[in-house]
Structures are given as structure tokens and as C-alpha cells.
Amino acid sequence: MARRSKPRGTSRRRRTGMTAQSGSIVVINMIPKALSGEAEQDSEPSLAVDPADPRRIVATAFTPDPMGTGFAPIFVSSDGGMTWAVRSTVPSANVTGDISMWFGGGGRLYGGILKVPGRLLLNVLRTTDAFATTPMSVVVNRSQVDQPFVRAQTIGTRDRVYVGSNDFGSAGGRTATLDISLNGAGTNPEFKKVRIERRGTGSAGQDGPQIRPAVHPGGTVYAAFYGWRSFSATDKVTTDVVVVRDDQGGNGPQAFSALVDPSDNLPGRLVARGVAFVWGRLLGNQRTGGDIAIAVDPRNSRTVYLAWAGLDGADYTLNLRMSTDGGATWSANNLRTKKRATNPALAVNARGTVCFLYQQVTGNGANERWVTTIERSSDNGVTWQSNVLATVPVAVPTPQFQPYIGDYAGLVSAGNTFCGIFSANNSPDATRFPSGVTYQRNHDFQTRRLFDVNGTTQVSVSIDPFFFKVTD
């Protein structure tokens, strides 16, 4: 049996769900002990926390079904993320093309996937018991759709479900789309498509793949997306960063028209114009092609934070701004600017603290590292507390595919707690996890090696999903 030791400088963490000590950070390698032999590239993670019981958490990544039984797996935790199990309940052949999940009420879990096999085949999924082993049900099935991204909110007794996607079936190249159900828990939930791009997309002929909804508990819904305006012969994208809002949750004939840009009086506030990046250019060994994250303050639906990526000079750079008037106006300057960074994720907790997660390439040449960081501010972005969660070599392991660490990471608030997920090199080296780390899979921190379930066979370093939790 492999020796299992604790990282140096890390005190024993309490295993009591959301009751982690205030300010303490918990980082967990999510690969369970029974999968200690796993060496897949578990990139592009997402996270969902059950609002009715925040100890119940579901996560996803590009982890293939360990058994190859024909269903794709999810990670589940019933103790607030301290321990995880993998079970394959997603109706897609061992893996998905994209996957994200979110909880509604009563423990219902909604998912959006690109199904395999299929050509950009969107399936919106649902289950009444995320922890069961029965496959999730398909409630929407449509092709020519990219990057489904799910959010849900229970209003009264009904689940409102919002699936952002880039729908190539949309006419006129205005592809940014929300699939909306105002009663997702119904027997045969009706989803309507709302096209949220109101402008032309020029030579691009489409919008960017990132269409990100954010839902306030009171029913206000925002969505942020890249309104592409051109796509050059050298794959350079020129784009606007657009935010739309609907105060009735999309329940009306002029859905998502609440925000109008003063420049053209069209719905959709242009938060940034003329943003550029190169489609598919590598940052470290991760492809880039735009990043967007948006979060709304649960205490005040008019306070909203937005992060997006674009070139600053030659550097792919994250920009973070906020609005306190429902997206009508935005901070003139960035609250945070992170060069050579990707995978922004945002959440605001019950105290109004905003948390900003990102993954940044630091150093040069052989010293390049992926550094995963959270920054928190409880004074509207004036001051920030920064914590590094992981700092790992960029070049190890060798990529199996793209995305290397994912086209997105995940962050969720639950009460005063932030729960998040990112993917990174899984070498059990405590010095690479400055906020501490706990492994479930067999490992040895002294020799920095991973072992199979037999405790003796060494396992190669790979990309694993890491859960983290911090209570404000």
C-alpha cells in the first residue's frame, strides 16, 4: 500500500461539508481511490452545488467512462466536496464533446452536453436524483449547436433553466442563443430558443461559442457573449463583448431586451468593442478562442461582474469589470487585469464578496507554469485577497488533446462559501499547492509519485480535476 501522507504545512481539514473554517481553503484531488490507476486528461471541469443541500455537489470533466460501458461519467460528492465518487449516468458514448451541469430545486440536476456520437448534437439532460445510477433523461435534442452552458434557478415552485449555446441553426449568423424553460421540472418541459444577438456578425457569420447566463434568485437573468464582427484570413477574431438582461427571466415577447446600447439603441449592452484574439492560438499548451464569465450579486440583482479575454498587445489577457446599475454602465477601468490568463470564473456569495478564479501562465521557457489563483474582494473590487491554489509546470504532461486544461473552469457560491473546480497536473507535490491539498487516489507526497489501486504500480502524471472550497 502506498504511504499516504499529508502535504507539509497543511493542517487536517474538517470533513463537515460547508462548515470549513472561515477563510480556510480546502483543495481536493477528485480522482477517487478506486480509480487510482487513472491517467486520462480530465480537463474542462464544471461544478454544480445543490442549493437545497450544499453538501451535495456534482462535477464534470472530460473524464472517459472507466469501464467503457457507453455512458459518460460525472463526479458526485455528498459531503461538501471532501470525497468524490465517479458514476456514469450521462447518455453519451463514454465521453462528451462538451458538458456542464447545474442544480434546480428539489435536488433536480440539469445538464447540457454535446452528445457522442453526433455532430454538434446538443442534449439537455435532467434527473431527479443526481446520485442515482440511472441515466439522465434527454429533454432537448438538437444538432449544430456548440458549447452548451447551463444555469437554473427555482422561482416559486418552478425551475427556470437557461442553456447558453452557439446555435448554428440560427438565421443570419446571429448564433448566440439561450434555450429557456420556465418549468424545467415539468413532465415534458418546453424549451424555447431566444436569439440574444441583435446585430450583424459580419465576415464571421456567427458569434463566439461562449454564451454564459447568470441568474439572480429574484428572477433577473443576464447573459454575456462575444458578438463576433469579423473573422480574418489569419483566424483573427474581432468582437464586441455583449451583455443582455431580462428582469422576468425571459418570460415575455421581447426577451432579453432590457439593456440597450446607447450607440445604436439595439438590445445588448456593448461593454467592450473591438476586442480581438486569434482563434486557436496556444497559451502555454492550451488553445484559446475567447473566455467569458458573468456573476450577479445574490443580494442585489443590479450588481453584476463580468470577465472576458482579449489581446492586450500580444498577450491574451483577462479583464474584469463591474456594474452597479444592472449592466447599463460599467466601471471605466478594469478591476483586475490578468495577462496570459484564461478560464475566468466568477461568483458572488451571500455577503456580497466576489470571487475571481483564473489560470495564468507565468515565467518563460522551461520555467513556464500554470498558476491557478482565486482573488476575492468584499469592497466592490477596491481591494483583493489573492490565494494561489496550484502552480504546476506548463509542459508536463504532454497534451493528449485540446483543450489541455479546459476551455473553462467552474465557480459556485453557496451561502458564504465559494466552491470551485479547475484542472491541473496531478503530481503529488505539496509545494505545488500552496493552499494545501488532499488526495483520494493512492499517492506518496514524499516521493511525489502516484500509485495504482494495488499500491505498488506507479501511475503516470496526468491532468486531474481539483475541487476547492473557501468560506468567506
Place this chain on the structure above:
Amino acid sequence: MAPSHEQLARNARFVFHGTVGSTAPREVRTAPGAQAVTVRVDDVLQGPEKLNSYEGRDVFVILKKGEKVAKGERAVFYANGVAFGDTLELESIGHLPAQRTAGLRAAAAPSTVLKKRDVQERLESADIVVVGKVAAVRLPPSERTPRTTARGLAASAAAPERGPITEHDPKWREAVIEVDRVEKGSRNPKQVVIRFPASDDVRWFRSPKFVAGERGVFILQRSEEGAVPAARGRATGARALAAAKGPDVYTALDAEDKQPPELQEEIGMIVRGAAAAASRSATSARPAVKRKSVRESAAKGRRSSR
């Protein structure tokens, strides 16, 4: 009549000699009300590589309805994975007592045995199986138009006539195969074309890639997935593949669809064996029943056991 080892093994991903430890009722979160027993894995006969190291370890086996085992009993267990947590939970397809499986040992590494079953499934569903050489790799007609032409349309024009810009772009290529021998299929072409994704995106990286000069056994499908990207006014999907001029166009999207040439003889035997079995089935009075794939069986089992 009790099922044979072969029948059970075809529906299970994990097959092993095991010894029943405890049969005391235990709570299994994944299957409330089901009976689960602790079984020590003595010897793995068939299973994914990730599970090779389970020999000597305990696993939980959720028995199927009516299935009985006794403490200390040695048997061959046929199962599929349900959950990987602190321990491995399996769902039983069935088991055969040790006396019926005496001398049963894996003919190869467990993962190789499983892989052969997967190849067999691909062979059964293939439209054509050929042995041959990749004569050339080229862009399909739909990809030959420079991106600048398609994407350089004026802003006022209609949406550009090209496939969407997506990180999941397959980047289709075509491998022209000079056919030496047809192992399965009613036609006898001299050449076939395999449309394959060159992309390293997660959606496509497991699909075989082809390089000029390589030889192999190619397990091919007429697939909707490999169809020419939609362009207005043209046939799409399988119709487009069927309508393509020149050699027949197929896909080989599963990781097992390209096999090394040294397996030609073995694959030929499997194909001819399956054909003979199908012929016997057709001549018998009983209606033919299509065998369910392991994956279909696993899914059905999971649904029905709740």
C-alpha cells in the same frame, strides 16, 4: 438453460475469478434495497486496463434479482461498473460456479481480451472491412476552398457558405485506400476513401488518423458523422456520402476501426465465423434475434434494476 461463459462475458466489461467475502447485508448508496456482497478479485479474465490492478482487492458486487452466492464461494463473476469511490462497486450480470469454470484462464491480458470483444462489435456493425494500404491523404472537396474565400465575404452578405467555426471542427481529411482484400461487404472495390478527422479536439482525438504508406485492416461505416459539412443546396449527411463521385466514401471513427495488418487473419476468421453463424441462424426456423451490444445491455440492466 444457464448461460455460458461466452454469453455472459459478451455482456460484461469486467470478468474475474472471485471469492465471496461477506454476504452480510450492506447499504449500497447506488442501489437502495439491492443486495451487495464483498468479493475478493482473485484473477481478472477480462476488463479495462485501469482495473488490472484489482487482483487481490475487495470489490462490492450488487447481485442481480434472484442471484445468490454463499460466503467463501469461488466463482467467475461477470459485471459492469456502477461507481468508483473509496471502493469499486459493480453490478452483476451473473456468475458461474467454480466447478463449471475449472481451468478457465485468460488467453491474453484482460484488457486485450476486452479489446478483442470491442473489435468484434465494430466488425459486426461495419458496412465493409478491407485490408489495404493508404495510397494518399488529401483534403475532401468541401475543405479545399481556402478559408479566406468563405470567410472573406462582405459583412452585408448572407452567412458565409462554409461549416461553422467551432473548437470541435473535425478538420476532415480523406485517406485513399488501395484495397488488397475485402473481409466483409458485398462489394469488391479496388479503392475506398476513408473520411477521417485530423482534429486533436477532445471530440475527435481518439479517432484513427491515417498517413500515406501505412497498411492495415480498416473497419468502415457509412456514417452520418463523416458527411460533407452542410453547404446550401447540396445533399447532406449520409446522402452526401452516398452521392459522392468516385470511390466509395466511409468513416472509421472508433479507436478500434484501424487495426494492424498482422491481425488480418484473425479478423478474417471473426468475420467469417460471424457470417457462418448468421447463415445458420437464417436457415433455422427460429426468428433471428439481434445480439445486443455490451453497452446496450449495460444500459438496459441499469434501468431495469432500479
